[in-house]
Amino acid sequence: MEGDYIIGGVFSLHNTMHTVIHNYTRKPEPLRCSGRVDYRELRFARAMTFAIAEINNSSVLLPGVTLGYQIHDSCGSVSVAVQAAFQLVNGHAPEYHPDQRCSQSGMVMGIVGESGSTPSISMSRVVGPFNIPQVSHFATCACLSDKQQYPSFFRTIPSDKFQADALVRLVKQFGWTWIGTVYSDSDYGNNGMASFLSAAQREGICVEYSEAFYRTNSRSRIQKVAQVIRSSTATVVVAFAASGDMRILLQELCQEPVPYRQWVGSEAWVTHPDLLRFSSCVSALGLGIQQSVIPGLETFLLDLPFITVSASPLLSEFWEEAFKCRMPTNARPDDTVCDGSEDLVNIQNPYTDTSQLRITNMVYKAVYAVAYAIHSAVCPQNTTCQPHPFIPLQSTQVFAQLKKVNFSLNGYTVSFDANGDPVATYELVNWQTTNQGPVRLVTVGHFDASQPKGQEFRIQKVLQWMQGTTQVPMSVCSQSCVPGTRKVLHKGKPICCYDCIACPEGEISNITDSPNCHHCPEESWPNPKRDSCLPKSVEFLSFSENLGIILIVFSVGGACLAILTATVFFQDRNTPIVKANNSELSFWLLLSLTLCFLCSLTFIGAPSEWSCMLRHTAFGITFVLCISCVLGKTIVVLIAFRATLPGSNVMKWFGPSQQRLTVASFTLIQVLICIIWLVVNPPFPINNLTTYKDRIILECALGSAIGFWAVLGYIGLLALLCFVLAFLARKLPDNFNEAKFITFSMLIFCAVWITFIPAYVSSPGKFTVAVEIFAILASSFGLFFCLFLPRCYIILFKPEKNTKKYLMSK
Incomplete structure (x- = not known):
């Protein structure tokens, strides 16, 4: 015109x-x-x-x-x-x-x-x-x-740039990470698919195959593309193709049964009404240009005068195809001739739709x-x-x-923008079947590229998926790795193909498909599923647990026995057996044993700064006091027998005052060692995170290891000296020779503390404290039973032997 x-x-x-x-x-x-x-x-x-x-x-x-x-x-x-x-x-x-x-x-x-x-x-x-x-x-x-x-x-x-990004986000939104792609071997398909694959790679989507074809390709080429689709493991196929190319491919796929595939299509074919007849694409999902209404267009399309049709070769060709007749100028004798009575209103095809x-x-x-x-x-x-x-x-x-x-x-x-492009808006369309049978194109959502990232898609209707279900199909190379596991990629395969390996001990993953596990914070430990970190349980020897209760009973029981023995000795302080055993040192020894039993209680409970300093120093001082009293008694035994020799006046050099001074001097040395230890580098509470990986041990650090071993070494030195002196006096003639019992007690004491050292070093956690308490109680009970049990037996059950005559007899 x-x-x-x-x-x-x-x-x-x-x-x-x-x-x-x-x-x-x-x-x-x-x-x-x-x-x-x-x-x-x-x-x-x-x-x-x-x-x-x-x-x-x-x-x-x-x-x-x-x-x-x-x-x-x-x-x-x-x-x-x-x-x-x-x-x-x-x-x-x-x-x-x-x-x-x-x-x-x-x-x-x-x-x-x-x-x-x-x-x-x-x-x-x-x-x-x-x-x-x-x-x-x-x-x-x-x-x-x-x-x-x-x-x-x-x-x-x-532009297809927006469409490719939108298709990638659509695939990502439904969790499909393993897909196949087909595309037209043209500028449209090649450039569109290149943009799609680039965006898909950024989003972690893997492509099993990517096949290009064109409608003018040979039949063998189209068959090859169809076979790749049939034999693939990817459930989702993204097709970036022109409608004419897709028609050829879908016709080939209809030749043989094809496994169910979820098609995702570009706008060029997914909204083409002529392709809705292919049942293999039912449930196809894709992007379409927004629908619109053009007032008067339908009337214009249907009101096509026959004279106008006759004057146009193109419209004549269309008229002949639509009504299966021949124009008068082209008709043969046996043809149905078009006479103008035909009405486009009665025709259903893409022109009239x-x-x-x-x-x-x-x-x-x-x-x-x-x-x-x-x-x-x-x-x-x-x-x-x-x-x-x-x-x-x-x-x-x-x-x-x-x-x-x-x-x-x-x-x-x-x-138009600077590139000559409009604002990118699409409809999300879905091929859905109806009760009547035919497939129809349903708008189920919208995409607006001008919206903030992550809010571009709005889905308002229920989608129909392959096989007519409403369940989103899965299309993954490997199932998602649940929290608590990590992905291990298969060598030579895409990143979407992997195995799920449980996180190693001490590590967690708290997201799906985590590529790595990470360590919990130092004071936390994974839960059994290894998907979250929980605070580590805190462990120490408490007053409420069974082991703690048992040790408390023995500690308090030992202290009570020492007090009862002191009471018995006090009541019978004027009897020969009490006087013969140096009653003053005996009372000091009972007092120190009581303190030894009770000092073990300081090792029970959560360590604090004061309890850590108290438990080690109290233990060291009370034990030195105890050993000093035993040593004093041993010296008294030796001097007593030496004093019986004619002309000997040695007893006056080790009277009660000298005995007290000896005990005080030995004890003062230990006090000085403890003071130096506390001043230089005292014990302090720590959270032990290395002994056990899954729990925290509350314990006391020694501070200065030299101070700790100096305290123990000094106790051991006094015990060894006492043992040697008692051993020398064990066979001195007497009906009740206390040196024998001192020897046994020191033998037990030394045996306990010698075995304590390896047990202390190798015991883990709270059992280190338990070993230390056990050594204290064992050595204390050893001293108590060896030194006081025989006397108490005579005082309480054999009073007839509690006489000077019996003690002096040979």
Whole structure:
């Protein structure tokens, strides 16, 4: 249609290009299309003519100006699309007529099309140098956003860069980490899949296979792709392909039973109504351009006069295919002749289907965008310019204004960013079966790239998955590793294929699919599932546990026995057996034994700074006091027998005063050792985290190990001296020779403390304290029983032997 300004249109109205084998003996035939008419592409072309008719009837947009159009069929072929681009640039007129308007023989003001990315790329390289704006409704290749290569390219459909990111987030949202991919071996498929794979790798999604194909490939190639899909382990297949390519692949997959697969599709095919007949794709999920309503378009499409059809070879071909009749000019005697009584209202095909206008609306918006750009160029100062004579216009002016367009149409805003792209918004569509049987396209959510990350998807309806279930299918190479385990990758396989190994002792993982386990804090330990850290149990010898209670009973019992013995000795202090055993040293010894028994209680309970200092010093001082008393008694025995020799006066040198001084001196030395220890480096409480990994031992650190072993060494030195002296006096003649019992007691004492050293060093945790208490109690009971049990026996049960005569007898 002619007009003041011409807008070009390029659509894939046919499926294939007519091919001829050249023999180079005659001039090649002109390029032409063949095959079936693509009903949806025809609807796109008719939507363009509808939009131009609306604009020409508008009193606001380009009033008094008539737009014309030239629409070409590219049949999806690069060569035919390039030829159409040259025709649009040069015009159809064979010569220039000065008396006619320039638009009738010059270049177009803008081009709407093409539907595919590869033909659009070729067209843009032709029209770009002339600054003729090209607005595509369906070319989504991200490469076309490169303004260095395609400076005059615009589009009303979002770039595949956004679609690839959206598909990756969709796959990620449902937890699919093991997928297969197929894509068109074209600019659209190659660039779209490259963007998808790059984004998928960043998100940790693994691809089992990635197969490229094209509808013109050999049958064997298509069969190979189908076989890869059938034999794969991935449940989810992402297809970034054109509708024509997917039709060929799905037809091949229908030849043999195919395992259930969850298809995830790009916009190019997942919303194509002609593909809904393939049952193998039921439950397919994908992105679609938003639906819209174009008032009056349905009536325009259905109201196609027969005279108009007869005048157009393309519409005649469409009419013959739709109604299975032949136009009168093409009819043979046995053909059904089309007579104009046919009604498109009774036909159900993609041309008449206006229930979900998606790409059609992109065509509609593209035409209006060019019209608004022309309007701005013609009326730069007045948006409601009045009718005026024709104004010569250059495509460069339209190109400059197209960058700035910003208008609303049927509730949608139309504008372009610096790359010529619109704001990316998609519908999430799902192929769902109905009770009646046919598959229908259901919008279940939306995607808006302008929303914050993580909030782009909004799913409002229940999705239908493969086999008609509402359960999200699984598609993983390996099952997720639960918390408490970590992933171990298989050598030579993708990162999604792994084994789950339990975390080693002392480590946890608290997230699913953790690549590593990490140590708990020093004072924590993993729970049995090893998915969280719990505070370590604190261990010490407490008053409430069985071992502690037993030791307390023995400690208190020993102290009570010592006190009872002191009471018995005090009551019988004037008896010969008490007097003969140096009653004063005996009372001091009983007092020290009582303190020895009681000092073991300081080792029980949670250690504190004071208890740590007290337990070691009290133990050291009380034991030295005890051994000093025993040593004093031993010396008294030796001197007593020496004093019986004629002329000996040695007894006066070791009387009661000297005995007290000896005990005090030996004890004072230990007191000084303990004071030095406490001043230089005293014992202190610590949390022992090394003995056991799963618990904390509260214990007392020695501070200065030299101080501790000096205290023990001094006790051992006195015990050894006492043992030697007692051993020398063991056979002195007497009916009741105390030296024998001192010898036995010192033998027990030394044996206990010699065995204590290795037991103390090797005992873990609270048992170290228990060994120390046991040594204290054992040595104390040894001294008590050896030194006092025989006397108590005579005092209480053999009073007849408690006489001077008995003791002096031989």
